Amino acid sequence: MTVGVTSLLGFNLVDSVFVARLGTEPLAAQSFSFPLVFLTIGIQVGMGIAIAALISRAIGAGQGHRAGRLGVLVLAGGGAVMALLLMLLWLLQDSAFALLGASPEIRAVIRPFWAVQVCAGWVGAMVYFGYSLFRAHGNTRFPGTMMLLTSLINLVLDPILIFGLGPVPALGLPGAAWATLAAFSCGGLVLAWALRGRGWLERQDVMQEARMSAGPFARIAGPAMISQLMPPLAAMLATGLVAGMGESAVAAWGLTSRLEGFSIVLVLGMTMALPPWLGRCYGAGDWPQVEQLMRTAARMILIWQVLIGLVLTVLARPLASLLVESPQVRDHLATLIHFLPPSYGLLGVCMLVVSASNALGWPMRAMAISFLRLFACYLPFLWLGSQLAGFTGLAAGAAIGNLFAGAMAWRGYRLALRARMAQIAPD
Numbered sequence: 001m002t003v004g005v006t007s008l009l010g011f012n013l014v015d016s017v018f019v020a021r022l023g024t025e026p027l028a029a030q031s032f033s034f035p036l037v038f039l040t041i042g043i044q045v046g047m048g049i050a051i052a053a054l055i056s057r058a059i060g061a062g063q064g065h066r067a068g069r070l071g072v073l074v075l076a077g078g079g080a081v082m083a084l085l086l087m088l089l090w091l092l093q094d095s096a097f098a099l100l101g102a103s104p105e106i107r108a109v110i111r112p113f114w115a116v117q118v119c120a121g122w123v124g125a126m127v128y129f130g131y132s133l134f135r136a137h138g139n140t141r142f143p144g145t146m147m148l149l150t151s152l153i154n155l156v157l158d159p160i161l162i163f164g165l166g167p168v169p170a171l172g173l174p175g176a177a178w179a180t181l182a183a184f185s186c187g188g189l190v191l192a193w194a195l196r197g198r199g200w201l202e203r204q205d206v207m208q209e210a211r212m213s214a215g216p217f218a219r220i221a222g223p224a225m226i227s228q229l230m231p232p233l234a235a236m237l238a239t240g241l242v243a244g245m246g247e248s249a250v251a252a253w254g255l256t257s258r259l260e261g262f263s264i265v266l267v268l269g270m271t272m273a274l275p276p277w278l279g280r281c282y283g284a285g286d287w288p289q290v291e292q293l294m295r296t297a298a299r300m301i302l303i304w305q306v307l308i309g310l311v312l313t314v315l316a317r318p319l320a321s322l323l324v325e326s327p328q329v330r331d332h333l334a335t336l337i338h339f340l341p342p343s344y345g346l347l348g349v350c351m352l353v354v355s356a357s358n359a360l361g362w363p364m365r366a367m368a369i370s371f372l373r374l375f376a377c378y379l380p381f382l383w384l385g386s387q388l389a390g391f392t393g394l395a396a397g398a399a400i401g402n403l404f405a406g407a408m409a410w411r412g413y414r415l416a417l418r419a420r421m422a423q424i425a426p427d
Contacts, residue, residue: 002269004147006262015176016258018158020251020324026173027329028247029109031254032102033117035236036089039229043085044125046225047078048132049275049358050217055136056276056359060283068202069209071133075126075201077210082125086118100236101243101250109173116177123184130191133200140273142194146187154183223363227354227370234374238382238398245391252332255323256340263312263341266304267348270297274352275359282360287421294356294417298349298410305345312341336395343399346406353409362416369412373405 020027051074058067089096093114097107127150131143157179164170171178195201235257242253261268274297281289312319316337320330350373357366378401385397 002144002266002273004144004269006265006269007148007151014155014158015180016255017323018162019173019176020255020326020329022162022172024247024251024326024329025106025109027251027254027324029102029106029113029173030176031250031257032097032100032106032239033110033114034254034257035100035239036093036096037117037121038231038235039233040082040085040089040121040125042228042231043225044078044082044128046228047074047081047221048128049224049228049355050221051078051129052132052136052276053220053279053359054213054216055133056279057283059137060280065202066209067136068200069204069206070213071201072203072206073210073213074129074132078129079122079126082122086122090114090118099240101240106247113173113177116174116181120177120181120184123181123188127184127187127191130188130195133195135272136276136279137200138276143272146190149190150183150187153186154179157182220358220363223367224358227358227367230370230374234379237379241383241386242394245386245394246328248326248328249332249391251324251326251329252336255329255333256336259323259337260340260344263308264305264344264348264351267301267344267351270301270348271351271355275355278356278359287417290360291417291421294352294413297352301348301352302345305348306342309342309344312337332391335392339392339395339399340402343402347402349406350402350409353413357413357416365412365416369409372408373401377401377405377408 016027016030019030051070055067055070058070093111094107097110102110127146131146134140134142158176159165160168161171161175161178162173163175239250239253242249274293278290278293281287281293317334319337320334324330324333350369354366354369354373357363357369378398381397381401381404382394383397385393385395385400387393389396
């Protein structure tokens with residue numbers, strides 16, 4: 001999963017690097033779209049978390065037929081929900097981007113790009129739901145391989161569609177969205193072929209299963225989706241704050257969000273691969289195994305992210321020069337790289353705890369941790385730093401917020417685990 005996520009985030013970063021060659025205005029336009037993209041991803045991830053948790057628990061309890069019915073529900077129901085959401089975002093795009101601080105000129109640049117990006121978002125969501133089925137059944141190799149494949153397709157198509165090649169006209173910023181749509185479409189075709197004959201989709205009694213599972217699904221998906229929606233909301237607020245510092249600051253902030261995802265790729269791989277394993281332990285009542293898995297994962301994340309953070313901090317200015325040409329954007333990007341990557345270790349621990357809490361039957365705790373991370377740690381320190389020291393203070397405040405959030409999340413997880421272990425301990 002880490003290899004797959006690395007390639008997926010790598011092509012997102014490559015998208016921004018190619019778009020940066022078009023100038024500051026297209027890069028800023030793309031950056032303004034990120035909060036709404038994260039909003040759609042938050043909904044699909046929340047649904048995927050709930051279904052993966054229910055399927056893995058069913059498998060752990062030996063209920064194979066129920067797992068198959070749940071697989072049908074995630075594809076049909078998830079596709080319908082995502083279609084309605086993306087249609088709404090298309091209709092409200094001008095108001096949404098204006099609220100984020102995009103000028104009328106920038107909104108004109110966004111509009112043709114967003115039309116294609118909405119379609120790519122739906123196809124990408126369906127592919128993600130399919131990957132969730134594989135992860136729930138313990139197969140992480142196929143999703144990782146497909147992420148790598150779609151990333152390579154996007155990497156090849158990006159420069160062709162953005163800048164043009166031979167008979168292919170240069171599409172500019174919309175070309176990045178067309179490349180993403182084509183890559184996800186190829187992934188969807190392979191996914192449909194791979195699901196054939198596996199027995200993971202069972203239509204018999206699916207409506208009865210929908211009624212029976214609606215309550216458990218809502219108890220997991222509701223808090224999980226709220227948890228996943230909080231980061232896009234926080235990203236909107238943060239983007240609005242950064243927008244007051246100019247288009248160069250917004251462009252650097254958007255590029256940093258892509259670089260952040262690439263930097264915490266091990267964390268993202270863990271949050272996808274570990275919950276199904278934890279769900280099976282939950283179904284079997286094996287809590288000592290849960291404790292061992294979480295401790296090992298947290299240790300790996302901390303060690304890896306500290307090493308990555310130190311390397312990126314040392315290479316901040318050369319890396320910024322490699323990614324962008326604009327001097328102002330380059331300076332802002334270097335400042336962000338100096339401060340943020342060293343804080344990703346504890347941020348990763350926080351993300352791991354949120355993901356694991358949904359699999360372990362603590363969805364409300366996961367939602368509370370997400371809320372506290374963003375609205376009690378990240379945004380307050382972000383705002384305070386910007387007030388005290390401008391853009392440099394903003395970068396430092398974001399890093400401090402990540403550190404506080406990680407420490408808080410791990411403490412909360414340990415308390416919850418001790419309480420559960422005390423419940424199952426023999427008298």
